Amino acid sequence: GAGVSQSPSNKVTEKGKDVELRCDPISGHTALYWYRQRLGQGLEFLIYFQGNSAPDKSGLPSDRFSAERTGESVSTLTIQRTQQEDSAVYLCASSGSGRTYNEQFFGPGTRLTVL
């Protein structure tokens, strides 16, 4: 597709369950980012992948959060043993390279609700 896609669009889960969120970046984009947006707040950085380099995991809030990326394509964000405070919209973004700056293009997000 032309833009960043994410699935599922909505996810409702019970406290303690694991969830997987998927992101398909724009084809050819080398960088991929995950952010979290709690209701009424700004975006919090979670993790950043750039090509084959080691990811920047500095924003992951706890060891229950992890993410993987296969080459320069799909990424999966996994949250284990979900807690109610994990309820948020999880946004994925991708960006290209070769310019002085590279704006990040965002997907529509996955709205996670933990009951």
Add this chain to the structure above:
Amino acid sequence: AQKITQTQPGMFVQEKEAVTLDCTYDTSDPSYGLFWYKQPSSGEMIFLIYQGSYDQQNATEGRYSLNFQKARKSANLVISASQLGDSAMYFCAMRGFMTTDSWGKLQFGAGTQVVVTP
């Protein structure tokens, strides 16, 4: 460390008028970029405009312009001739280009909710 501050939680503006959204920042990175994004009620994040810290001129994109005052560490967004479709949340964001801890990731402000009235 980086920090973005948007002090206006919400603003009302009349159609066809201009509105200025405030953004101040702090960073230790000598080279950085400032971005503005629009988030309508649908939730998508739409890139509006970019300003590099070493750019000589203020950025403009159509009805959007960025009033960049480096010494004051401010990067205010000006929307001219507001339209009803401009009603949305607006986020200021920054990324660094030189220091490891700021490279790549965007640091976002809390956002300003703009409501355009007829």
